[in-house]
Amino acid sequence: QVLFCGVCHSDLHQARNEWSNTIYPVVPGHEIVGRVSAVGDHVSRYRVGDLVGVGCMVDSCRSCPSCDEGLEQYCENGFTGTYNGQDRHTGAVTYGGYSTNLVVDQDFVLRVPENLDPAGVAPLLCAGITTYSPLRQ
Numbered sequence: 001q002v003l004f005c006g007v008c009h010s011d012l013h014q015a016r017n018e019w020s021n022t023i024y025p026v027v028p029g030h031e032i033v034g035r036v037s038a039v040g041d042h043v044s045r046y047r048v049g050d051l052v053g054v055g056c057m058v059d060s061c062r063s064c065p066s067c068d069e070g071l072e073q074y075c076e077n078g079f080t081g082t083y084n085g086q087d088r089h090t091g092a093v094t095y096g097g098y099s100t101n102l103v104v105d106q107d108f109v110l111r112v113p114e115n116l117d118p119a120g121v122a123p124l125l126c127a128g129i130t131t132y133s134p135l136r137q
Contacts, residue, residue, distance in 0.1 A: 001034050001035050001036075001037045001100065001101055002029075002032055002033075002034040002097055002098075002099060002100055002101065002102065003033050003034045003035060003118050004032070004033045004034075004118045004119045004121075004122045005029040005031055005032050005033075005096070005097030005098055005122060006029075006031030006097075006122040006123040006125070006126065007029075007031075008030065008031060008123075008126045008127075010030075010126075011028035011029060011030070011096075012028075014026055014028050014083070014084055015028055021084070022084060023084050023093050026083065026084055026095075027083055027095035027096050027098050027099050028083050028084075028096045028097075028098060029082070029083060029096035029097025029098040029099070030054075030055055030056040030081075030082040030083065030096055030097060030125070030126060031055070031097065031122040031123050031124075031125045031126045032053060032054040032055075032082070032096070032097035032102065032122065032125060033051070033052070033053050033112055033118040033119075033121050033122045033125070034051075034052060034053075034054070034101075034102070035049060035050065035051055035052070036048050036049060036050045036052055037101060043106050044106070045106050045109075045111075046106055046109060046111070050111065051111070051112040051113075051114055051118065052109045052110060052111060052112055053109070053110040053111075053112050053121060053122070053124075053125050054082060054097070054102060054104050054108065054109055054110070054125065055082065055108075055110075055125040055126060055129055056081060056082050056125075056126065057072060057073065057079045057080060057081060057082060057108050058080050058081070058082050058085070058094060058102070058103075058104045058105060058108050059079065059080035059087070059088050059104075059105050059108060060072040060075040060077075060078075060079040060080065061075055061076070061077035061078070061079075061088075062107075063077075064076035064077055072108075073133075080094060081094060082094060082096050082097065082102070082104075083095050083096030083097075084096075087103075110125070
């Protein structure tokens with residue numbers, strides 16, 4: 001269940017089709033904080049009620065060399081975007097954080113400590129990760 005979603009300028013580019021790849025109808029948003037409302041049979045890391053965050057990806061092929069190295073953003077078969085992507089299991093278009101709920105693989109979910117302000121955490125799932133990732137590499 002989505003609680004907060006930040007606004008990134010790339011959301012505006014997509015909504016306006018300024019990158020010429022928008023699939024309408026589009027529901028943007030990739031700076032998401034919410035609570036787990038349900039889990040699948042194979043989910044082991046999260047429970048209903050957990051406070052979590054989701055960034056710009058919800059899945060990848062998980063079999064290419066980049067994915068094997070934990071670099072899903074470079075997935076050679078294309079990662080699945082949080083919105084405006086194609087769900088690998090259903091083929092449906094993915095909708096982002098301005099939705100009320102999302103389906104996300106547990107490998108693309110981050111636990112958010114309960115003592116943090118969810119509204120303040122949401123932008124970190126884009127700008128924060130964008131800054132942190134190259135420093136980590």
